[in-house]
Amino acid sequence: MIILLLILSVLAGVFLGKYFGNKKAFAKNLLILSAGFLITICLNEVFPKVYDSGNHHIGIWVIAGVLLQMLLENLTKGFEHGHFHHHSEGKGILPLALMIGMFIHAFLEGIPLANEEHVLSPYLTGILFHNLPISFILGAFLVYRGKFSPASWLIISVFALASPLGLLLGKYFNPEWEVYFLALVGGIFLHISSVIIFEGSKNHNVDWKKVGLVILGILMAMVAHLFHQH
Structure with missing residues (x-):
């Protein structure tokens, strides 16, 4: 079930990107919302456990x-926090280096899930929420003339299977290693969410919309935390 949710979160983001990829404000808002959610999961769930x-x-x-x-x-x-340029002449092909970086990122996220017994645990919901904006950008980047090419589907499949592969490989590791991978991923999440949240606003003015989206993301993460406790 966890593997299915990981794959579906990527596919959902990709198809949102396909149909709404030209709406950059939507992608940005989704990123900020996910950053508020992610940093709260880090501070409330991941780091206390670590x-x-x-x-x-x-x-x-x-x-x-x-x-x-x-x-x-x-x-x-910076693909993870919305720094991308959609070039139509790219014909839905991503640079190899970018693909490798994204795969490593997603693969490592999956390892701490190897011994997860609770569907929709806070850590898992953090990954699922985090997948949506990244996959949105991926879908927007890969779509070419309104559709995905066979090469695009290959890239989407590789990314969708990266976290599940990390989960499956993690089952062969010593369970005592889980906390180290969790700490590693916690650091990754902390960096990504901090960059998105604290990225400078124009003229250093307070962006109240951004503040509101971060607070909304925090509240959603708190609800997930309370739901998990019960």
Whole structure:
């Protein structure tokens, strides 16, 4: 069921991108909403679990996640937080480096789900919500003349299966390693959500719409947290 949800979240975002990809404001708002959701999941769920492990050096893994995401962005060029250019002459083909960066990112997210017993746990909902805007941008980028080419479908399939592959591989790891991967992904999420939330507004004025979307994302994450507790 978790694998199915991971795949469906990517496909849902891709098809939203196909039909609404020209609405850049929609993509931006979805990214900001997901950032508020994601940073709340990090601070409310991921980090308490990570630091409750009793490993006094676990913070190094969180920092490693932040640094890893910075390195991955050399490949993805900020694709994860909406920095992309839709060139029609690209005919729905993504650069190989970008594909590799996105695959690594999604693959690592799936590993901590290997021993997850609860469908729609806060961590999983964070990934599902995070998948939507990224997949939206992916769908908008890959659509060419109103449809996806066979190459586009291959790229979508690879991305959709990355987290499930991480989940399946994680089942062969020592369960004690889970907290390290969770810390690593927590650092990745922290970096991505922080960049989206704190990205400078024009003339450094307060963007009240952005603030409202972040608060909405936070409230949605809090509801998911309370729902999971009960």
